[in-house]
Amino acid sequence: MDEKMIIASRVARELKSGMLVNLGIGLPTLVAQLLPDDLAVDFQSENGLIGLEPLPFEGLADDDLIDAGGRLVSASAGAAAFDSAMSFGLIRGGHMDVTVLGGLEVDENGHLANWMVPGKMVPGMGGAMDLVAGAKRVIVAMTHTAKGAPKVVPTCTLPITSSRRIDLVVTEMAVIEPTDEGLVLRETAPGVSVADVLAATSARLVVPETVGVMPI
Amino acid sequence: MTKLIELSDVVEKIPNGASLMIGGFLAVGAPLRLISEIERQGKRDLTIIVNDTNRAGKGVGKLIAAKAVRKVIASHVGTNSDTQKQLLAGEIEVELVPQGTLAERMRAGGVGLGGFLTPTGVGTLVEEGKPVIEVDGRSYLLEKPLRADFALVSAAQADHRGNLVYALTARNFNPLMAMAADTVIAEPHLIVPVGCLPPDSVVTPGAVVDYLVAREPHHG
Numbered sequence: 001m002d003e004k005m006i007i008a009s010r011v012a013r014e015l016k017s018g019m020l021v022n023l024g025i026g027l028p029t030l031v032a033q034l035l036p037d038d039l040a041v042d043f044q045s046e047n048g049l050i051g052l053e054p055l056p057f058e059g060l061a062d063d064d065l066i067d068a069g070g071r072l073v074s075a076s077a078g079a080a081a082f083d084s085a086m087s088f089g090l091i092r093g094g095h096m097d098v099t100v101l102g103g104l105e106v107d108e109n110g111h112l113a114n115w116m117v118p119g120k121m122v123p124g125m126g127g128a129m130d131l132v133a134g135a136k137r138v139i140v141a142m143t144h145t146a147k148g149a150p151k152v153v154p155t156c157t158l159p160i161t162s163s164r165r166i167d168l169v170v171t172e173m174a175v176i177e178p179t180d181e182g183l184v185l186r187e188t189a190p191g192v193s194v195a196d197v198l199a200a201t202s203a204r205l206v207v208p209e210t211v212g213v214m215p216i
Numbered sequence: 217m218t219k220l221i222e223l224s225d226v227v228e229k230i231p232n233g234a235s236l237m238i239g240g241f242l243a244v245g246a247p248l249r250l251i252s253e254i255e256r257q258g259k260r261d262l263t264i265i266v267n268d269t270n271r272a273g274k275g276v277g278k279l280i281a282a283k284a285v286r287k288v289i290a291s292h293v294g295t296n297s298d299t300q301k302q303l304l305a306g307e308i309e310v311e312l313v314p315q316g317t318l319a320e321r322m323r324a325g326g327v328g329l330g331g332f333l334t335p336t337g338v339g340t341l342v343e344e345g346k347p348v349i350e351v352d353g354r355s356y357l358l359e360k361p362l363r364a365d366f367a368l369v370s371a372a373q374a375d376h377r378g379n380l381v382y383a384l385t386a387r388n389f390n391p392l393m394a395m396a397a398d399t400v401i402a403e404p405h406l407i408v409p410v411g412c413l414p415p416d417s418v419v420t421p422g423a424v425v426d427y428l429v430a431r432e433p434h435h436g
Contacts, residue, residue, distance in 0.1 A: 045385065046315060047241040047244070047385045047388055048241075048384075048385045048387055048388050049384065049385055062383075062384065063244070064244055064245065064372070064383040064384040064385060064386035065244075065384045065385050066241070066242065066244050066385055068241075070242045070244075070295070075384065081382075081383075081384050081385065081387060082387070083319075083382075083387050083388060083389070083390070083391050083392060083419075084241075084267070084315065084316075084318075084319035084388050084389045084392060085319040085320055085322075085323045085392055087316075087319070088315060088316025088319050088320065091316060092316055092334065092335065092336060119304070120304075121294070121300070122293070122294075122300065122303055122304070122310070122312075123292060123293065123294020123295075123300075124268075124290065124291055124292040124293050124294060124310075124312040125291065125292070125312060125314050125315070125342075126268075126291050126292035126294075126314075126315050127291070127314070127315040127316065128314075129314040129316075129317075129336045129337055129340065129342065130314050130315060130316035130317070130336045133334075133335045133336040133337075133338070134316075134335070134336070159340065159341050160339070160340055161340065162336075162337075162338075162339070162340060163338055163339025163340065
């Protein structure tokens with residue numbers, strides 16, 4: 001399993017039937033493919049749909065139906081379409097159970113940075129600031145390091161996405177939970193030791209007596 | 217009475233320097249014929265209010281490539297390499313607005329509200345220059361309404377009164393923009409006779425729509 005599949009399959013275990021879930025562009029969208037068949041999760045797309053599904057067959061695409069990353073998708077039976085104000089009303093209004101977002105950095109305060117690198121890359125926040133501010137639970141799905149540099153850091157060096165503390169970080173090496181006591185190391189990936197995680201992390205991690213093994 | 221107008225005639229009404237809300241999420245629900253005609257007529261110094269600038273040279277990206285745009289107000293410009301280049305070179309002004317705040321600022325502009333309080337952006341760069349107001353122990357940013365000289369919207373269907381119906385994710389910002397501009401130009405995929413649209417299916421009432429772009433003639 002490559003690192004993205006490890007992350008996505010661990011995140012998939014956080015989703016339960018009946019939840020309304022928004023998956024960010026990129027790595028998080030992999031999560032939808034890894035859900036067990038008997039799990040009934042409603043996926044929301046911020047461009048105006050609840051009931052997002054992959055295209056069942058090539059050639060069935062509707063030009064008016066894409067996900068937030070621009071991929072042609074399908075709408076499930078019982079899907080609902082709405083405008084952008086309603087879409088973000090759902091997001092800010094506490095109706096979204098979980099959002100899964102990519103990340104550039106997460107720090108000891110549980111702050112996420114994921115929308116710009118000043119002077120280098122300014123894509124913009126899209127819906128990320130609203131999602132972090134408004135979703136009941138925010139899960140960050142990201143690789144543990146970028147070109148060898150830790151992404152779990154003492155304080156974000158990049159502009160943060162929200163002052164809200166995110167709920168869980170899932171990487172290919174570990175599951176980390178931001179708490180009042182700091183970043184708690186909950187799980188390590190199979191074959192990865194606590195020492196490996198600490199070596200790849202510049203933030204201070206709280207290591208409990210028992211650290212679980214990531215079920216993937 | 218119909219609101220029908222030829223594409224070139226309606227675009228001639230847009231002066232250089234105008235502010236335009238342009239519907240669409242990437243190219244879905246974008247008024248692509250209006251955008252192409254604005255480029256063809258060589259408009260300059262435009263301010264565009266959009267969710268995104270699509271991809272380089274495509275859809276609204278044509279206006280960026282043609283350097284027709286002075287300022288962009290958008291939530292995301294990462295999918296268009298031209299916008300990135302012009303932004304990093306200081307050739308274009310970009311105001312980034314969180315997507316939900318962008319939608320709600322348009323809504324406020326269209327429905328006569330003086331602004332709204334949102335938790336989105338508190339404690340981030342978005343907070344700069346904005347009043348932070350506490351309500352029942354939670355902090356919010358005061359965000360102001362947004363309006364434009366023109367709204368260019370795409371719709372699945374219109375009747376000749378200008379009533380608009382949208383399809384799936386092509387709805388996005390279009391109904392909000394249709395409320396928030398001095399002049400509203402709709403580009404429907406199909407125009408049907410008055411009486412054909414069930415009143416309950418109409419999302420944008422024709423009362424706010426000024427012009428309907430005539431369909432391209434099809435021969436054979």
